[in-house]
Amino acid sequence: MKFLIxxxxxxxxxxxxxxxxxxxxxxxxxxxxxxxxxxxxxRHRRTxxxxxxxxxxxxxxxxxxxxxxxxxxxxxxxxxxxxxFAAAFLASHFIGERPLIQRxxxxxxxxxxxxxxxxxxxxxxxxxxxxxxxxxxASGFFSIEQVLIQASGLAEIDLAHCxxxxxxxxxxxxxxxxxxxxxWVNFKLFGMMGLTIAFVIGQAFYLxxxxxxxxxxxxxxx
Numbered sequence: 001m002k003f004l005i006x007x008x009x010x011x012x013x014x015x016x017x018x019x020x021x022x023x024x025x026x027x028x029x030x031x032x033x034x035x036x037x038x039x040x041x042x043r044h045r046r047t048x049x050x051x052x053x054x055x056x057x058x059x060x061x062x063x064x065x066x067x068x069x070x071x072x073x074x075x076x077x078x079x080x081x082x083x084x085f086a087a088a089f090l091a092s093h094f095i096g097e098r099p100l101i102q103r104x105x106x107x108x109x110x111x112x113x114x115x116x117x118x119x120x121x122x123x124x125x126x127x128x129x130x131x132x133x134x135x136x137x138a139s140g141f142f143s144i145e146q147v148l149i150q151a152s153g154l155a156e157i158d159l160a161h162c163x164x165x166x167x168x169x170x171x172x173x174x175x176x177x178x179x180x181x182x183x184w185v186n187f188k189l190f191g192m193m194g195l196t197i198a199f200v201i202g203q204a205f206y207l208x209x210x211x212x213x214x215x216x217x218x219x220x221x222x
Contacts, residue, residue: 005040006051007193009033009058014189021160022181026062026074033058050085057081069156071145075138075184078192079131086127093120111210119203126199130192137187141180148173 009032017025033055041047061077064070092100098113099120106116148157152170159181162174 005036007189008036009054010189010192014185017182017185022071022074022185023066023069025185026065030058030062053084054081057084071181072142075141076135078134078188079138082127082131082134086124086131089120089124089127093117093124109207109211111207115207115210119206122203126195130195133195134187134192137184137191141177141184144173144177144180148177 009029012032013025013029016028033051037047037051037055040051057077057080061073061080065072065074089100092098092103098106099117101120101123102113102116145157148170149155151173152166157174157177158165159174159178162171162178166174
């Protein structure tokens with residue numbers, strides 16, 4: 001349930017994009033993220049830092065996307081979010097008595113301290129690689145967009161109506177850019193979700209090997 005709630009804004013972003021365009025989808029994602037944080041606040045009387053950070057960056061990058069009509073900002077946002085989380089997890093590895101992943105999960109599971117620290121570094125690596133993967137997919141759009149802008153002489157490109165504005169080679173470039181944008185949107189939902197699910201499953205198997213069994217703990221003898 002919590003996993004679905006975490007991906008709620010991304011899911012609505014995907015649906016709105018398929019029905020309208022990336023700018024409407026960005027506005028929908030901002031509204032969904034506000035609702036997400038508000039609902040969690042009302043239900044649990046607290047708000048997780050990760051949700052607040054995501055909301056703040058979505059408002060900033062999404063707001064710039066809408067105000068400037070520039071997709072670049074919203075496409076960079078997942079990478080920035082992941083790298084900020086990586087920095088937070090890495091900082092907790094050296095600051096404080098417990099790494100961040102242990103603070104988040106130790107109430108539900110007990111494993112040796114070295115396992116928590118190792119898992120914390122694995123989360124750092126996961127966030128770094130996720131940010132790079134997002135940027136790699138987005139870069140395909142960035143490159144073709146620049147070619148289209150230079151070839152057409154237009155500062156803004158309406159990808160939703162390529163055939164209304166272009167023909168010939170420019171139409172082919174516009175359609176290519178449109179496809180690459182759609183590829184990034186698909187990756188944002190299915191790719192990032194798939195990577196997260198795979199990592200969480202791997203984490204579960206890893207932790208299962210090191211869970212402390214209370215019945216096997218040494219007991220005091222008279």
